[in-house]
Amino acid sequence: MRFNDDEQIFIPQDSAVVPGRVQLISINNNMVPLEESKLRVMLEITGRDSSHDRPGLDLVAVLDVSGNMAGAKIAKAKTAMLFMIKKLSSIDRFSLVTFSGDAIRLCPLRQISENSRKELENLINGLKASGNTNITAGLQTGLKVINDRSLRRGRSVGIMLLSDGEQNTGGDAAQVPIGKVPVHTFGFGKNHQSKVLKAIADNSIEGTFSEVQNTANLSIAFSQCLAGLLTRVVEDLKLTITRCGDESKIQQVIAGSYPQSKNDTTGSRTVTFGSLYAKEVRKVIVDLLLSPAEQERGAGVLEISYSYRFQGKTFQAPPAILTVCRTRKSADQQERSEVKIEETRLLTASTIKEAREMADINELRNARYMLFESHISLEDADVESNPLVKMLKSEQQQLLQLMKSQKIYEKQGRPFALSSETSHDRQRFAARGDVESLRLFATPRMDKYLKQAKSFDEDPSKPLPSVDEDEKEELAANPLAPIAGAISFYLQLAMKSLQAIEKIIN
Numbered sequence: 001m002r003f004n005d006d007e008q009i010f011i012p013q014d015s016a017v018v019p020g021r022v023q024l025i026s027i028n029n030n031m032v033p034l035e036e037s038k039l040r041v042m043l044e045i046t047g048r049d050s051s052h053d054r055p056g057l058d059l060v061a062v063l064d065v066s067g068n069m070a071g072a073k074i075a076k077a078k079t080a081m082l083f084m085i086k087k088l089s090s091i092d093r094f095s096l097v098t099f100s101g102d103a104i105r106l107c108p109l110r111q112i113s114e115n116s117r118k119e120l121e122n123l124i125n126g127l128k129a130s131g132n133t134n135i136t137a138g139l140q141t142g143l144k145v146i147n148d149r150s151l152r153r154g155r156s157v158g159i160m161l162l163s164d165g166e167q168n169t170g171g172d173a174a175q176v177p178i179g180k181v182p183v184h185t186f187g188f189g190k191n192h193q194s195k196v197l198k199a200i201a202d203n204s205i206e207g208t209f210s211e212v213q214n215t216a217n218l219s220i221a222f223s224q225c226l227a228g229l230l231t232r233v234v235e236d237l238k239l240t241i242t243r244c245g246d247e248s249k250i251q252q253v254i255a256g257s258y259p260q261s262k263n264d265t266t267g268s269r270t271v272t273f274g275s276l277y278a279k280e281v282r283k284v285i286v287d288l289l290l291s292p293a294e295q296e297r298g299a300g301v302l303e304i305s306y307s308y309r310f311q312g313k314t315f316q317a318p319p320a321i322l323t324v325c326r327t328r329k330s331a332d333q334q335e336r337s338e339v340k341i342e343e344t345r346l347l348t349a350s351t352i353k354e355a356r357e358m359a360d361i362n363e364l365r366n367a368r369y370m371l372f373e374s375h376i377s378l379e380d381a382d383v384e385s386n387p388l389v390k391m392l393k394s395e396q397q398q399l400l401q402l403m404k405s406q407k408i409y410e411k412q413g414r415p416f417a418l419s420s421e422t423s424h425d426r427q428r429f430a431a432r433g434d435v436e437s438l439r440l441f442a443t444p445r446m447d448k449y450l451k452q453a454k455s456f457d458e459d460p461s462k463p464l465p466s467v468d469e470d471e472k473e474e475l476a477a478n479p480l481a482p483i484a485g486a487i488s489f490y491l492q493l494a495m496k497s498l499q500a501i502e503k504i505i506n
Contacts, residue, residue, distance in 0.1 A: 006109035006151055008150075026322050031324070031329070032325065032327070039290055042286075043284045047277055048233050050481035056155050057088070057093070063077060063098050068165040073164055080453075084160075093111050100134065147181075159183045161200065164189045164191060173199075182206045182274065184201060184204075187210070188212050198422055206273070206275055210419055211431070217431065220450055224429055236275075237306065239305075248288045250286065253284065258426075288302060348378070349420070351371065353421050359409050359413065359414070375396045416433055428441050445470065452465065
């Protein structure tokens, strides 16, 4: 059976792809000695502020309704799902898939309207829990809903999958091919199979795994993921860096778990990120080896370009050249503070992964010692007062608490650590631990939805602002947001043209 019965939506006439939907800056030392030298460059890509013209979202919720979900868990899941339904708008579509021993698509992709919202709410309120846990069937059915759509052009997609137990039928969901569909997984309660859920998210180019030990936090965890999906500013974002002739050689590119491809002929590297949310940031570290120079001069050492897709159309930014000054003077080789902070984050993330791997083979004492030593080093770091570093310290403290014993680790510490890994690898928020204090990679819309989800969870009968009202409020606070990116892009382009003309004249 094909799931090509998705409800159709009127698609407005095509519009031109607007440049400046992302901002790219480079952070590095500008003075480099004449002799052969190493240079570390940090590239920072930020999604623009406004998402008022976002593409419509096709969202599929894949919900575990096995016997383990009975009682308070299914009740919390219903509340979280109702929050999602209320936040979607008329340009969005929603489908619900449930799984226990097998999977059932309860409805096709429905356009959100006053009538369909009521019908979906009734569907959600009628859910009951019983049976086994077949995560594979749920995931495959959710993917089929996305892949069989008849209306695809210019729309964004996402799957949110929730499970509270171990898969006990249907095969290994970690082996299911995902393709390009973003799949975000949520481990609910203390008995979920965190390794499988993380593997599913990892198989997706931009998916995340969130652990929700505290069942009261489910609405918050769902709201944070939804806030991202509703604020996509670009999709299929790719960053390409190329050496400049014989001036430089790319030694290493650090970009988390995002795929990298290499062109040996041109010496270029391309990192594929997937989508970027409003005000979300991706940081890439590039290590260069610069060839020796005979005299003082300005030297182009790296060519940088990027491309993205928006509503089915592709935008390719013209390449920019990163230039440094080669000098005989003793150059200050101290790293910029922004680079130091990113290096600290990468080191902390690596430590958490190593500690988790130790604990997995029952070396809990060594794992705790490693985390404790790392925590002490953060106390002594030059950037200790930075807000991000403070959150890194909180992250380590929370994980140390969850490693008090092997039993506590296996129930709570491992899921926390796995969620931490996927969050750092993707540079994207994933709920874990104290979600109100641990806000690594959270965007402004996520912070807003955190408050709304808490209020809704306390009283679902209270009025909830629509996503359109959220966007209007953000636009009122920053009226120039829709055009600021394009203006900045064209100004930078004009400056580059003037600099090129100046070089020719000189």
